[in-house]
Amino acid sequence: MTDPTDPAESRPRTEPVAGRAPTIYDVARAAGVAPSTVSRAFARPGRINADTAERIRRVASALGYRANPSARALPTGRTSMLALVVADVANPFYSDIIRGVQVAATAAGYTMLLTDAEQSAAGEREVLDRAVSSADGVVLATSGISGAALRVIAGQRPVVVLNRAVPGVPCVVSDDPRGMRQAVAHLAGLGHRRITYLAGPQASWADGVRWDALVEAVRERGLDACRSGPYPPTVDGGAAAAPELAGRPTTAVIAYNDLMAIGLIRALAARGARLPEEVSVVGFDGILAAGLVTPALTTVAAPLRAMGRTAVGTLLDLVHGAPPAAGPPVRLPPELVVRASTARPGRSRPAWATASVPTSAGTG
Amino acid sequence: MTDPTDPAESRPRTEPVAGRAPTIYDVARAAGVAPSTVSRAFARPGRINADTAERIRRVASALGYRANPSARALPTGRTSMLALVVADVANPFYSDIIRGVQVAATAAGYTMLLTDAEQSAAGEREVLDRAVSSADGVVLATSGISGAALRVIAGQRPVVVLNRAVPGVPCVVSDDPRGMRQAVAHLAGLGHRRITYLAGPQASWADGVRWDALVEAVRERGLDACRSGPYPPTVDGGAAAAPELAGRPTTAVIAYNDLMAIGLIRALAARGARLPEEVSVVGFDGILAAGLVTPALTTVAAPLRAMGRTAVGTLLDLVHGAPPAAGPPVRLPPELVVRASTARPGRSRPAWATASVPTSAGTG
């Protein structure tokens, strides 16, 4: 095939694998010990004489031996795999969570299994089950999953829920009330008196938390809050809110998430609004794109990687037999990232609010 | 705990699991058949009498039986898992690839294992090995992986390489030359005569392909091409190119990827350039953020999901014993998405090119 003298092609294995992958039996035979000794040489460091272990290890690597994960999982019941279930793999919100989970899992010697929960309505249950049943534990980062499905999963494996508080299940969430207070403080400091919340899906746990937190934060400072929506938690959803917002006496909008905030910004700009002079917009989550749009979005950045990391840590404690510890959710502090989408409010009723777009009388 | 009369809480299982998860032995006993019959009832549809199979299935579901994946994998050697190895999970470029692979894998009854290849320089080999050895096949979507590592992996599992052409290994790539021709045609149509390529990492296979394709496409039309870089394939990398580009007589830039294009756009705008009147910018890849920046980025969108899907299809053929078919890579057509970042070139030397920024005489 290739030039046999090519140094890059020289076999790294002294003993070419004959047929199938070598097993502990092959190693045992080659090293002149029993298979159980080989097994222990890898699994129980101190259990075997150091010299013997070293010899075995050498022989094993010469043979190119790799433990068969399935065979190891069978007697022990541990697969060294963690399942991460997200609502939508392609949603940028999950990118950093995936990253955090991945890094933490790897560091702990686990492999990550990734599953989309809502991609296929039909086989979802089935898919989930398969992923879950081959993992030692599950990190659930999906708002849409039903309580029933969650209970089923929690019944078979250690589970940590990310980004939602579920009673009786360990949870890791961003401290949204805190983030909201920061956002409101920021807007108040700029001089805004009335803040509109651009609501996401009502089914979302975080949506309720954020709205409540806004109401509370606004009350503390004697400001006003009002709510618009719900809209889909997407760019288009945010854009769809522009006409309705135009009819409202508000100078500042806090959106359910960055995607909506971005959609809103773009739609307002398209209507001729000057941003951020006429409207300040704040997002939630801190996705990559938030820093790239114009004006760059001020956002309450959730500590996504830390959340992933923490979730894995908690999960591994559970896997290793820690008590379920059904306390309150672990709250990680978000960080308000101030960018260009927020500024002092303009004096007068902005032009865009009454622009030529034929807006129907605001619904909702 | 909860109200026992709550219908949602009624036990779905007639036989509560006693201790551990039920096995085929439990099902066999309950159904009055042999374990092998239970196994066949699930694995060999026609092999068992239809009535018997139905009864077994009923009993199994009543018991809440789920096959143990490890136990199944041990004798068959098939884990029903596919590994996807990417360079950086959080890079938006991979989002849609992950999505495509995930969907295709799920549809085929496989579970997806996700691994970051370059996150940890140290244990990388180890991590990779573990992921790979518990999957039936591997989709490699990482430009940085060494040829040696690739060969090692290819030696143990069916492998499909995504987004790079490697001789002797089945590959799925975007048809960059075609995309480049479209981009050049678009720019030429707008009246641009000289196109600058903003180069990404030299180690990247795609970078070479894109540059060569640009040279070729430009030659066909009698235009000029020049090259700037290399720069890191990131937003900052693209931004870093702005000063150098300012010194060049070019009205159009095609960047190695969208992130760089976005960085460039932002940096140029920050220097006071009016876009797209003064410079047209085209990206590659078609990531989400490309459509969100201002001006929205014209880009050669790779068919990322289709690539993921195709890679999985090819891989599964291999897994199911198809011949390696070491032909040329499968090329999937990208699509030029025309947005606002490209326009007719301005008449005169743009102001920003000689702006107040103290540019050193262009290097490279």
Next chain:
DNA sequence: GGTGCCCTGGCAAGCGGTTGCCAGACGGTG
């Protein structure tokens, strides 16, 4: 010198499925 403990390594019984082979039942043929 005897006793008991520790260290080391081997034996063998699983873990939960899969599957080749066999045997009994049954029905159709000659």
Next chain:
DNA sequence: CACCGTCTGGCAACCGCTTGCCAGGGCACC
């Protein structure tokens, strides 16, 4: 009625690794 093929279901031998238990050797201590 004997014979044979097909259909069903059971038996048992794996797949590769883990681990409880045991045994022999070496050593220390009494």
